[in-house]
Amino acid sequence: MTGIGVHAVFGFLSAFTGAFDFILHQRDSELGSVQVGGPHEVLSFVWEHVKVSAAAMAVACAVAVPAGLVLGHTGRGELLAISISNVGRAVPSLALIAFFVAYLGVGFTNVVLALVLLAIPPILTNTYVGVRQVDPEVIDASRGMGLRAAQVITRVELPLAVNNIFGGIRTSAVNVVATATIAPLAGVLTLGDFILSANVYGDDGRLAGAILVALLALTVEGLFALLQRAVTPRGLRAHTG
Amino acid sequence: MLGAWSGPVLGAVEIRDRSHATCISQNKLCPGWIVDNFDRYTHPLMEHVHLVLESVVLGFLIAFALALVAHRQRWLVGPMLGLTGVLYTLPSLAVFFLLLPITGRGTTTAVIALTAYTLQIIFRNIMTGLDNVPAEARDAGQGMGLTERQLLWRVELPLALPDIIAGLRIASTSTVGLATLAVFAGAGGLGSEIIAGSNITFKTGVVAAGGLALLLALAIDVVLLLVQWLLTPWRRRARLA
Numbered sequence: 346m347t348g349i350g351v352h353a354v355f356g357f358l359s360a361f362t363g364a365f366d367f368i369l370h371q372r373d374s375e376l377g378s379v380q381v382g383g384p385h386e387v388l389s390f391v392w393e394h395v396k397v398s399a400a401a402m403a404v405a406c407a408v409a410v411p412a413g414l415v416l417g418h419t420g421r422g423e424l425l426a427i428s429i430s431n432v433g434r435a436v437p438s439l440a441l442i443a444f445f446v447a448y449l450g451v452g453f454t455n456v457v458l459a460l461v462l463l464a465i466p467p468i469l470t471n472t473y474v475g476v477r478q479v480d481p482e483v484i485d486a487s488r489g490m491g492l493r494a495a496q497v498i499t500r501v502e503l504p505l506a507v508n509n510i511f512g513g514i515r516t517s518a519v520n521v522v523a524t525a526t527i528a529p530l531a532g533v534l535t536l537g538d539f540i541l542s543a544n545v546y547g548d549d550g551r552l553a554g555a556i557l558v559a560l561l562a563l564t565v566e567g568l569f570a571l572l573q574r575a576v577t578p579r580g581l582r583a584h585t586g
Numbered sequence: 587m588l589g590a591w592s593g594p595v596l597g598a599v600e601i602r603d604r605s606h607a608t609c610i611s612q613n614k615l616c617p618g619w620i621v622d623n624f625d626r627y628t629h630p631l632m633e634h635v636h637l638v639l640e641s642v643v644l645g646f647l648i649a650f651a652l653a654l655v656a657h658r659q660r661w662l663v664g665p666m667l668g669l670t671g672v673l674y675t676l677p678s679l680a681v682f683f684l685l686l687p688i689t690g691r692g693t694t695t696a697v698i699a700l701t702a703y704t705l706q707i708i709f710r711n712i713m714t715g716l717d718n719v720p721a722e723a724r725d726a727g728q729g730m731g732l733t734e735r736q737l738l739w740r741v742e743l744p745l746a747l748p749d750i751i752a753g754l755r756i757a758s759t760s761t762v763g764l765a766t767l768a769v770f771a772g773a774g775g776l777g778s779e780i781i782a783g784s785n786i787t788f789k790t791g792v793v794a795a796g797g798l799a800l801l802l803a804l805a806i807d808v809v810l811l812l813v814q815w816l817l818t819p820w821r822r823r824a825r826l827a
Contacts, residue, residue: 353688360687435759435803437766439777440796443786447613523677527767530786540683541770548686555683559676566675 364552375547382550387557394535394561397453397528398521401460405517409465410510413472417506418498426473433466438524442531451532456525463524464517471513475506504578511573515566522565526558536561613789620794626779631798633774637765638806640697642758645704652705653712657738666709674706678764682771691772699771700764704757711753715746744818751814755807762803766795776802 366372371383416422445459479502487501503510526537539546539554546554574582609616649670656662676684681699689695719742727741743750769777779795782788815822 357687431759431807434756435763435800435807437763437777437780437796437799439766439780440763440792440799443780443792444796447787447789447792519675523679526677526679530781537679540679551683552687555680555686558680559684562675562677562680563672566671 360548360552361556363549364556367546367549367553368557374545375543376545379545381546382553387553390534390536390538391557391561393533394522394525394528394537394558397456397460397533397535398518398525398565400453400457401464401521401525402514402518404457404461405464405468405521406514408461409468409513410472413469413510414476414498414503414506416469417473417476418494418502420477423473423477426470430466430470433463436463438463438520439527442524442527446531453533456528456531456533459531460521460524464521467516467520468510468513471509471516472506475509476502478509479505505581508573508577508581511569511576515569515573518569519562519566522562523558610790613787615793616790619790627776627794627798630774630776630779630795631802634762634765634768634776634799634802637693637696637700637768637773637775638758638761638802641700641761641765642704642754644697644701645757646708646754648701649705649708649712652709653716654738656709656713657716663713667706670706670709673702676702678703679767679770682767686771693768693773696765696768696771696773696775700761700768703764704761707757707760708750708753711749711756712746715749715753716742718749719745747818748814748821751810755810758806758810759803762799762806766799 367382368387369384371380371385373379374381413426416426441459441463442456445455449455449458483505484497484501487497492500525533525535526540528535529538529541536554536557539550540558543551606616606619606622610619652666652670656666678699681702682695685695685698689698723741723745724737727737732740765775766777766780768775769781776795776799779791780786782791786792
């Protein structure tokens with residue numbers, strides 16, 4: 346019993362030691378023809394991972410935040426705003442990426458487009474909900490002060506909904522970073538390549554990829570949590586918990 | 587005489603091209619192929635159903651136990667949200683391979699990763715449901731002489747049911763999507779028909795397997811809504827009145 350336990354712990358430790366060695370030092374690939382691993386390759390994959398994720402998030406925010414603000418302000422499209430996130434959740438990210446590759450082909454732009462579709466629903470729904478839950482009396486008051494519709498959106502509804510909006514952005518960002526892991530299937534070499542091409546990088550590379558992807562997702566989640574806190578007006582922070 | 591005719595008659599039957607070779611070779615979307623080859627999806631679909639059900643049921647049991655503890659010991663809510671939050675943030679694909687040195691390839695690894703993902707969603711919703719129980723209802727229960735335990739099972743949990751079911755709906759819908767990645771952990775599922783031997787450019791297969799995943803998510807959602815309808819008869823009466 347203890348023998349098995351010790352064996353498992355030892356196997357576990359040696360697997361992780363191998364993975365960290367892969368990250369820190371270049372080595373021959375499994376086929377022996379090229380050099381893989383090491384800080385240089387790791388950083389280039391991290392950079393590609395961040396680039397494809399950031400591009401998708403930028404486009405998704407540019408589309409979903411204004412759309413959510415306008416829908417929320419007018420109170421129209423409630424069914425659309427709510428059901429889009431339900432449907433969005435059910436669409437398998439693997440199927441989405443595969444669909445884009447099958448119909449549009451591989452490449453950076455197509456992966457970004459697929460990730461944009463994945464990122465829009467949480468941002469749109471959260472923005473909509475954030476605007477709708479602004480106290481109607483506050484909006485009445487701002488109208489009474491002579492603010493025009495556009496000013497009501499930008500000066501009253503947006504600041505009061507900003508906590509929700511960033512909650513949605515944070516959810517999407519973590520989703521996008523996770524899904525960018527399968528981007529190598531579409532020809533974009535993110536950190537997922539270490540995981541998906543084990544025949545090149547070996548078991549150490551695959552575990553290294555898993556560790557790096559996990560760390561990247563946690564980092565993004567942490568950064569966006571801080572950002573969400575920073576942009577929320579001080580008076581509203583008590584509600585965020 | 588009859589034997590002499592069997593050849594041509596068989597030939598006439600063969601005219602119907604069950605492989606839809608022309609359509610498939612041009613890699614178009616071939617609905618006829620999906621209909622005629624539907625049996626190839628039954629096994630992956632069943633694997634998928636198993637993965638989702640096992641993960642959500644396990645996730646519910648663990649989250650429910652955590653919630654009951656946190657309901658009594660409020661100071662545990664924060665740490666539990668933090669811990670399940672980390673598990674929620676870790677990308678499933680990464681978790682599959684982080685677990686690989688410990689649990690190896692296969693269904694167990696996939697179920698552990700997917701279960702870990704569902705915990706936060708279900709835990710959060712159970713806590714929300716319990717927190718939303720009107721204080722009057724709790725007071726009335728105490729006034730009737732219910733013990734803490736009776737109060738929980740007869741008053742608080744029934745009233746929290748809509749929130750709990752809402753959590754299960756979100757968790758199961760997202761797990762259906764994530765379970766397509768289980769193929770990378772060697773656990774099969776519909777993902778095996780999406781990547782079809784790391785070839786994700788087979789349009790008909792991507793649409794068929796992705797569509798089945800969407801339908802499965804929808805079906806589980808409908809079943810859960812039905813469960814909620816059956817378990818909360820008082821809500822029906824209230825709506826009719």
